[in-house]
Amino acid sequence: MRKRVLIVDDEPNIVIAVEFLMQRAGHEVRTARDGETGLAAARSYRPDLIVLDVMMPKLDGYAVLAAIRADPLLDGTRILMLTAKGREAEQKKGLALGADAYLPKPFPTGDLIEKARELLDRSD
Structure with missing residues (x-):
């Protein structure tokens, strides 16, 4: 079964x-x-x-993350934070707000694919 992936990023090259990669x-x-x-x-896409x-x-990613985690209709949605803010404090904040994983930019494409696969396998 195909999984639905939403990419939320303001950098066109990353998107x-x-x-x-996801397609x-x-x-x-x-x-x-x-x-x-x-x-x-x-x-709307769930x-x-x-x-x-x-x-x-x-809205920054932390605000989006908090809103998603507060929405019972999006309860099972996995969230992979992908950001240039790779310091430990930012990672801890994202994970504390409910992110499932954190990958700092720049990232090896293989790491992104593997992390996405892990998260999607958990959503079954």
Whole structure:
């Protein structure tokens, strides 16, 4: 069964790369370029996995993450934080707010694919 993946990131090159990788892995993919649009897309699309950036316009990734975790309809959604904010304090904050995994940019594509696979396997 194809999994639904939502990519929420304001960097076009990251979105294109992650979208390509997720489609190549056989997933259905949608994208959003800011936190506000990403949160709305999460609520309407109901993805299995959200690849979520931290630093974005309108709502940052932490606010989006907190809103998703507070929404019972999105309870089973896995969230992979993908961000240039790779310091330990930022990672702890994301994980404390309910992220399932954290991958700092720049990232090896193999690491992204493996982490996404792990998270999607847990969503079954």
